[in-house]
Amino acid sequence: MNKDRREFIKNSCTLCAGVLGLSALLPTLQSCVAINTLQLEPVNNSFQLPTTSFVENSKVVVIKHQSLAFSIAVVKINPTIYRSFELKCTHQDNGLGVSNSGFFCSMHGSNFDLNGKVLTPPASRNLKEYKTVLTNDQVIVSIA
Numbered sequence: 136m137n138k139d140r141r142e143f144i145k146n147s148c149t150l151c152a153g154v155l156g157l158s159a160l161l162p163t164l165q166s167c168v169a170i171n172t173l174q175l176e177p178v179n180n181s182f183q184l185p186t187t188s189f190v191e192n193s194k195v196v197v198i199k200h201q202s203l204a205f206s207i208a209v210v211k212i213n214p215t216i217y218r219s220f221e222l223k224c225t226h227q228d229n230g231l232g233v234s235n236s237g238f239f240c241s242m243h244g245s246n247f248d249l250n251g252k253v254l255t256p257p258a259s260r261n262l263k264e265y266k267t268v269l270t271n272d273q274v275i276v277s278i279a
């Protein structure tokens with residue numbers, strides 16, 4: 136085999152591997168969309184955040200506050216429906232990781248979807264949900 140032919144085959148294989156690798160990564164990259172984390176002050180036992188807090192293509196905003204034992208994930212189900220969940224695993228109270236496709240527990244591997252529904256044991260209960268309403272482009276999360 137001459138050197139040019141070997142070089143052509145090597146370059147072609149590298150290109151194909153790159154294309155295949157990118158297509159395999161697309162679902163993963165989609166869940167890597169940035170997630171906004173806000174430090175908010177509660178007012179009257181509620182957190183209030185503007186709908187613009189959801190960065191483009193992001194379905195989740197995380198609320199943190201020193202009074203919360205666990206952060207809260209606010210999920211944009213659609214432009215008029217939002218839901219909020221405590222980021223505490225229902226198996227053994229571990230904090231949950233967040234992506235735009237759901238929540239995961241690094242302790243024993245449970246997964247939850249964006250509706251707080253448990254998908255993977257050992258957790259068997261869905262996530263605690265907070266009452267959440269949309270009013271004048273503000274999402275109100277009640278923690279009372």
Ligand code: FES
Pocket residue numbers: 224225226227228229240241242243244245256257258
């Ligand atoms: S504490 Fe989360 S799966 Fe066990």
